[in-house]
Amino acid sequence: MERMMYSAIVALMLILNLATIASSDKYEIDPSRTILWGPGLSPEIVMRSRYFFLQLVDVNGNNVTEGVEKADIRVTIRSTNSNGHTCRVWIQTLNSKDGSYIVRYRLYQTCYDFRIDVTVNNRTIPKGSIYEKGPIYEEECVCPTLSVPDWLEKYQCSSNYSQILNDLKDFPQLNFSNIRTQLIKNYAKPHSVSLCHYVIKNNRIFRRCYGEHVGFKVFSDSILLSLTRKVVLPDTEFFMNLGDWPLVQEGGPLYPIFSWCGSNDTKDIILPTYDITESSLENMGRVMLDMLSVQGNIKTPWNGKIEKMFWRGRDSRRERLKLIDISREHPDLFNVSITNFFFFRDEVAKYGPGQRPISFFNFFDYKYQLNIDGTVAAYRLPYLLAGDSVVFKQESKYYEYFYDRLIPGEHFVPIKTDLSDLVEKIHWAKDNDSRMRQIAKAGRALMREVALPHHVFCYHVSLLQMWSERVKSTISVLEGMEEVGQVENGCPCHAHKFSTEANEGVRSKDEF
Numbered sequence: 001m002e003r004m005m006y007s008a009i010v011a012l013m014l015i016l017n018l019a020t021i022a023s024s025d026k027y028e029i030d031p032s033r034t035i036l037w038g039p040g041l042s043p044e045i046v047m048r049s050r051y052f053f054l055q056l057v058d059v060n061g062n063n064v065t066e067g068v069e070k071a072d073i074r075v076t077i078r079s080t081n082s083n084g085h086t087c088r089v090w091i092q093t094l095n096s097k098d099g100s101y102i103v104r105y106r107l108y109q110t111c112y113d114f115r116i117d118v119t120v121n122n123r124t125i126p127k128g129s130i131y132e133k134g135p136i137y138e139e140e141c142v143c144p145t146l147s148v149p150d151w152l153e154k155y156q157c158s159s160n161y162s163q164i165l166n167d168l169k170d171f172p173q174l175n176f177s178n179i180r181t182q183l184i185k186n187y188a189k190p191h192s193v194s195l196c197h198y199v200i201k202n203n204r205i206f207r208r209c210y211g212e213h214v215g216f217k218v219f220s221d222s223i224l225l226s227l228t229r230k231v232v233l234p235d236t237e238f239f240m241n242l243g244d245w246p247l248v249q250e251g252g253p254l255y256p257i258f259s260w261c262g263s264n265d266t267k268d269i270i271l272p273t274y275d276i277t278e279s280s281l282e283n284m285g286r287v288m289l290d291m292l293s294v295q296g297n298i299k300t301p302w303n304g305k306i307e308k309m310f311w312r313g314r315d316s317r318r319e320r321l322k323l324i325d326i327s328r329e330h331p332d333l334f335n336v337s338i339t340n341f342f343f344f345r346d347e348v349a350k351y352g353p354g355q356r357p358i359s360f361f362n363f364f365d366y367k368y369q370l371n372i373d374g375t376v377a378a379y380r381l382p383y384l385l386a387g388d389s390v391v392f393k394q395e396s397k398y399y400e401y402f403y404d405r406l407i408p409g410e411h412f413v414p415i416k417t418d419l420s421d422l423v424e425k426i427h428w429a430k431d432n433d434s435r436m437r438q439i440a441k442a443g444r445a446l447m448r449e450v451a452l453p454h455h456v457f458c459y460h461v462s463l464l465q466m467w468s469e470r471v472k473s474t475i476s477v478l479e480g481m482e483e484v485g486q487v488e489n490g491c492p493c494h495a496h497k498f499s500t501e502a503n504e505g506v507r508s509k510d511e512f
């Protein structure tokens with residue numbers, strides 16, 4: 001069913017994709033100065049959705065900073081499959097309404113003689129014509145041809161992950177044979193903890209999970225499967241916490257456990273959340289809301305946005321109910337409501353009834369967005385920041401992998417944990433509109449540096465690489481583990497497979 005829908009869309013969008021914008025037209029664009037960047041300009045970088053950015057520049061050489069009329073962006077992809085027929089490619093052009101565009105495309109088969117041509121107002125632009133002989137693989141193709149250092153370089157990964165360095169500093173080296181049994185004994189409590197023990201050996205994935213609710217293993221499985229289709233991961237061993245809360249309490253025994261969320265009073269080693277990881281893997285696939293679509297579905301420009309704080313969410317923390325109280329005292333400043341009651345069901349009469357959720361894309365009809373913790377950090381923060389509204393963020397001990405790059409007052413407006421300064425900060429925002437717009441722009445710009453799909457993949461590979469350098473015990477598949485296998489899709493891997501020996505002696509930790 002899903003496939004059929006794609007085919008229809010692909011048929012429609014195969015060759016041509018056109019974007020026209022309606023908005024102010026005070027900019028005169030110089031197509032020849034258009035700036036292009038992003039991993040999708042190198043088609044040999046494999047992702048389900050490959051993407052690149054396009055920034056319009058005006059005749060004076062200044063970046064265009066608003067949506068403009070009469071910018072006609074056309075992207076054409078011509079390519080053939082192994083039978084010599086036209087290769088199936090689905091292209092989308094997303095208008096970020098800030099003078100920039102995101103072009104993304106998805107392949108459905110291995111393509112050859114791959115040619116991308118980008119024109120702006122019918123003019124070819126420098127760097128806008130790309131040719132790769134191929135083979136150009138699609139996401140499902142099992143073809144791990146690169147070593148970790150080559151892969152990190154090719155995917156334009158950062159070499160400076162302060163969060164990883166910080167998380168790993170307590171584990172200069174590790175011998176799992178000394179701690180494995182005790183770790184499992186301490187943490188594998190069936191009713192409260194969901195933990196998977198992974199071994200990566202010869203680029204194959206093995207695991208054993210502990211706990212009653214381990215369904216979320218599909219998320220850690222799917223990123224590892226995706227990576228091992230492209231890169232030869234180092235042999236290593238680690239424990240993945242599938243629950244919300246970080247597990248390794250500060251002051252307690254120190255065990256290495258990977259988690260999706262960290263906190264100031266725990267010592268877990270953190271990874272991008274399952275949410276952003278899934279949307280990075282599945283954009284132009286199963287997922288609608290991702291870090292690219294959120295930038296391309298803004299309906300209301302800054303000046304048309306409603307000057308209120310907008311929020312929707314579950315009742316997963318007391319402050320979320322408090323927000324409802326505050327909003328009732330200041331209805332002119334808020335449009336907020338609880339969508340679902342689970343934690344405070346006995347208070348539905350006061351705070352409910354639950355409102356129907358609305359599309360996340362419509363959040364940005366409002367100028368002020370709020371990020372308020374749920375059980376842990378609210379995993380919507382990267383999407384909120386990537387929109388074009390200004391984000392107010394509650395101070396919190398919880399953090400995700402990229403929070404160490406966030407500067408309060410520069411990328412978001414900080415709010416006290418108990419929300420006591422929320423109303424005052426909204427008044428301040430209304431008085432400082434241009435500053436707010438700047439913060440909104442800075443938030444989006446930072447997300448383009450740290451939270452796009454390729455950043456999420458880079459973070460995983462960098463962490464696994466640095467982790468593997470610290471694990472000194474022998475890596476072997478342990479009793480009770482099962483293999484998490486690839487689904488063979490028949491895609492031939494032409495490039496000769498990278499041998500595992502060649503993966504030895506990869507970049508040393510000093511280089512990070």
Ligand SMILES: *[C@@H]1O[C@H](CO)[C@@H](O)[C@H](O)[C@H]1NC(C)=O
Pocket residue numbers: 035055063
């Ligand atoms: C214009 O936009 C590009 C792409 O975002 C950026 O690298 C460059 O610094 C911008 N130039 C100016 C003058 O802001």
Ligand SMILES: *[C@@H]1O[C@H](CO)[C@@H](O)[C@H](O)[C@H]1NC(C)=O
Pocket residue numbers: 122
């Ligand atoms: C675009 O340019 C080509 C040649 O440069 C011309 O033949 C064609 O008519 C133009 N198309 C439009 C829509 O202006």
Ligand SMILES: *[C@@H]1O[C@H](CO)[C@@H](O)[C@H](O)[C@H]1NC(C)=O
Pocket residue numbers: 160161162405
């Ligand atoms: C690495 O990142 C940290 C924090 O983001 C920054 O202070 C430092 O200058 C960076 N180092 C390099 C070599 O880029």
Ligand SMILES: *[C@@H]1O[C@H](CO)[C@@H](O)[C@H](O)[C@H]1NC(C)=O
Pocket residue numbers: 335358362365
């Ligand atoms: C709150 O927002 C929703 C979604 O935009 C809208 O339908 C509703 O009318 C708003 N409520 C008020 C009181 O403005």
Ligand SMILES: *[C@@H]1O[C@H](CO)[C@@H](O)[C@H](O)[C@H]1NC(C)=O
Pocket residue numbers: 264395396397
């Ligand atoms: C958590 O730690 C960070 C960095 O040390 C600090 O800036 C922040 O205030 C702390 N937050 C809480 C709620 O303790």
Ligand SMILES: *[C@@H]1O[C@H](CO)[C@@H](O)[C@H](O)[C@H]1NC(C)=O
Pocket residue numbers: 428431432435
């Ligand atoms: C915010 O607005 C107030 C009141 O108009 C003004 O006094 C203050 O200087 C502004 N602050 C900033 C950072 O622009």
